[in-house]
Each structure stands twice: as structure tokens, then as C-alpha cells.
Amino acid sequence: MDDIGFPPLWLRDNCPCAGCRDPASGQKFFGITDLPADVAIASVEWAPDSVVVVFSPDGHRSVFPLGWLKARRHGEGDARAEQAKTLWMGAALQGSDHLGTPGDTFPAFEWERYRRHDAERLRALVAVRGWGFALLRGAPTAEGTVLRVAETFGYVRETNYGRLFDVRAEAQASNLAFTRLAISPHTDNPYRDPVPTMQLLHCLCNTVEGGESVLVDGFRAAADLREQDRESFERLARTSVPFAWSDGRHFLHANRPLVEVNPEGSIRGVRFNNRSMGAVALAPAEATAFYDAYRRFAELVARPHAHVSLRLEAGDCLIFDNTRLLHARRAYAEGEGSPGGRRHLQGCYADLDGLESTIAALEALTGLP
Ligand code: OGA
Ligand code: ZN
Ligand code: ZN
Numbered sequence: 001m002d003d004i005g006f007p008p009l010w011l012r013d014n015c016p017c018a019g020c021r022d023p024a025s026g027q028k029f030f031g032i033t034d035l036p037a038d039v040a041i042a043s044v045e046w047a048p049d050s051v052v053v054v055f056s057p058d059g060h061r062s063v064f065p066l067g068w069l070k071a072r073r074h075g076e077g078d079a080r081a082e083q084a085k086t087l088w089m090g091a092a093l094q095g096s097d098h099l100g101t102p103g104d105t106f107p108a109f110e111w112e113r114y115r116r117h118d119a120e121r122l123r124a125l126v127a128v129r130g131w132g133f134a135l136l137r138g139a140p141t142a143e144g145t146v147l148r149v150a151e152t153f154g155y156v157r158e159t160n161y162g163r164l165f166d167v168r169a170e171a172q173a174s175n176l177a178f179t180r181l182a183i184s185p186h187t188d189n190p191y192r193d194p195v196p197t198m199q200l201l202h203c204l205c206n207t208v209e210g211g212e213s214v215l216v217d218g219f220r221a222a223a224d225l226r227e228q229d230r231e232s233f234e235r236l237a238r239t240s241v242p243f244a245w246s247d248g249r250h251f252l253h254a255n256r257p258l259v260e261v262n263p264e265g266s267i268r269g270v271r272f273n274n275r276s277m278g279a280v281a282l283a284p285a286e287a288t289a290f291y292d293a294y295r296r297f298a299e300l301v302a303r304p305h306a307h308v309s310l311r312l313e314a315g316d317c318l319i320f321d322n323t324r325l326l327h328a329r330r331a332y333a334e335g336e337g338s339p340g341g342r343r344h345l346q347g348c349y350a351d352l353d354g355l356e357s358t359i360a361a362l363e364a365l366t367g368l369p
Pocket of ligand 1: 177212347
């Protein structure tokens with residue numbers, strides 16, 4: 001019974017003893033080349049919930065909890081990350097594709113409860129991780145509230161747009177988002193590398209006709225593409241696409257694929273925004289095949305029953321995963337066409353690592369799984 005299922009160097013590198021790692025920080029004292037190159041297992045002794053390994057040539061002794069080892073078997077990490085996500089179709093979420101108040105299964109939470117109760121905040125953040133988004137309702141309608149919301153789970157990612165940005169119709173719009181035009185499903189800022197992995201949109205007022213929000217699960221669309229047309233999926237995953245944006249002062253560009261996959265093959269991110277997508281530099285046959293795949297993916301994104309529609313009301317704040325969720329807005333009328341109508345959102349960016357960290361901290365604090 002000497003085969004633990006982990007190689008000697010793996011075990012030695014992961015020894016939990018106080019000589020190998022700082023008990024305070026858990027960080028390792030050594031680098032990989034500090035270990036004997038010919039490290040081997042000299043003996044193994046099984047206990048009910050641990051295993052004691054003695055290594056040669058230096059006789060180092062390590063005690064590994066069996067639960068700890070089990071959780072680190074081949075493929076475990078990726079499988080757990082996938083299990084934390086629920087891929088969805090809008091029709092199933094809402095029951096129908098009408099506009100209106102989100103139903104029971106729609107991840108929506110009240111700001112006051114969210115703010116006051118750790119368990120409620122944990123539920124909301126787990127929903128963001130699982131569904132890719134959640135809606136907070138009843139937040140204040142003061143300017144800058146979006147930053148306060150972001151600070152409940154992470155750190156604001158400042159960009160050339162500022163710590164926050166105003167989304168309202170402007171005369172000289174540097175971005176179609178700042179007009180009354182419809183914008184089709186997209187992820188934000190694909191021209192950054194890395195992209196802001198989380199986004200918030202907070203509604204200060206919305207009394208216009210139109211301007212409804214639409215959300216699409218980009219992971220579901222990518223997973224469906226993989227199932228229906230594996231070759232197209234793989235083509236998108238291996239083709240770098242140039243994205244760019246400039247206002248004459250900032251010159252942003254990134255060259256990344258539309259679909260990003262983990263080394264294990266699971267879907268890691270989508271980057272989807274035709275507004276700022278540039279010209280791919282490919283040989284003609286490759287370009288044809290790329291556009292064929294891109295179009296198929298876009299058709300899956302455009303399926304009406306994949307969409308969730310909602311109308312952001314004053315005090316609503318959408319929190320979403322910008323590597324997964326695509327968001328859109330219908331056109332709206334304001335000013336002459338719609339007297340008294342006004343629409344003003346504020347947005348900001350943050351990152352998924354902060355979300356994950358806050359979920360873990362709240363789990364530790366509340367004792368909830
Ligand atoms: C954006 C955006 C949507 C909206 O600012 O990124 O997509 O509802 N806005 O105005
Ligand atoms: Zn050790
Ligand atoms: Zn956007």
C-alpha cells in the first residue's frame with residue numbers, strides 16, 4: 001500500500017509541516033530546486049484519517065490529512081469550479097420572455113438586507129458566482145452609490161473612464177453606450193487585457209420609454225456551440241481577435257480569443273463585442289471559417305429564449321461577471337420624443353478574485369457552506 005496516488009516530489013513540495021511552511025501565513029519557505037532532485041518515498045504509514053510519509057534521501061517526515069489529499073485528486077479543482085456555476089437560458093429563468101418583475105428564480109436581493117446581514121450578502125454573492133449576475137434592489141439613488149456597492153465585495157478597478165462612469169445620452173459620445181441607441185449583447189471593455197472581470201450598473205433614474213436591459217449567459221451559448229459544432233468552438237478558442245477603442249487620448253487594444261478555455265477544457269471566459277472588434281488577420285480560408293464560427297456563436301447569443309429582460313428602476317444595481325454575462329440595452333427615447341423622460345446609470349468595474357475572496361470570508365464568518 002505504498003502508492004498514495006501522488007508522486008514523491010508532489011508530496012514533498014506540499015508537506016504541511018512547520019519546517020516547510022510558515023504556520024502564520026501558510027507560505028512555503030523553500031523553492032522547488034531546494035528539494036533533493038532524487039526525492040523518493042522511503043515509507044508510508046496509514047492512520048484512520050491521515051497518512052505519514054517518510055522521504056529519502058533526507059528522512060523528512062510529512063503527515064497528510066486524507067481529506068486534504070482526496071480534495072486534490074486529478075481534476076478536482078476544475079470540477080469544483082464548474083459545479084459552482086449554473087448555466088441558464090433566460091426563458092427558463094423567467095418562465096416567459098415578457099418584461100416585468102423578476103420571478104422567484106431570478107437572483108434579486110434587497111439592498112438593506114444585503115447590507116445588514118452577512119448571510120444575505122453571502123447568498124447574493126454566491127448567486128453572482130453561480131448565475132453570473134444578481135440584481136440588488138432598493139439601493140440609494142445618490143450618485144456614487146455604485147462604488148459603495150462594489151466595495152461590499154471587492155475593489156473598484158479604475159480605468160480611463162474613471163472610478164465610475166456615467167451612462168446617459170451625451171452629445172459627443174465616445175462610446176455607443178453613451179447614446180440612446182440600442183446596444184446588442186456584449187461584454188464590456190474587450191479591448192483591455194485583462195478585461196475588468198466584474199461590472200456593476202446602478203440606476204439613478206429611468207423614466208424613459210424603452211431602455212430595458214437584456215442579459216445572456218455567454219457560458220451557456222459557448223457550451224451549446226461546443227455541443228453543436230465542436231470545430232467552430234475550438235476555432236474561436238484558438239483564434240486571437242483584435243479589439244480596440246480610442247477617444248484620441250487613450251489607445252487601448254487587446255488581442256484575445258472570443259472564447260477562452262482552461263487547460264482542462266472548461267470554458268473560462270467569453271469576450272464578445274462587435275462594436276470594438278477589429279479586423280482579424282487570417283488567411284482567406286481561415287477567415288471564412290472564423291466568420292462562420294463567429295456567426296454561429298452570435299446566433300446562439302441572439303436566441304430570444306436565451307435572454308432575460310428586465311427594466312432597471314431607480315435604486316437597482318446589477319452586479320455581474322463580465323467574463324461570462326453579456327448585457328444589452330434596448331433603444332430609448334428621451335427629450336423631444338419623450339417629455340420628462342430621463343435615464344441615468346452609473347457603472348464601475350471590479351474583479352472576480354475579490355468576489356471569491358469575500359464569499360470565502362463570509363462562509364468562514366457565518367459558518368454557512
Ligand atoms: C454599458 C452598457 C447598458 C445600459 O454602459 O456598458 O452596456 O443599460 N450600458 O445603458
Ligand atoms: Zn515538511
Ligand atoms: Zn456594456
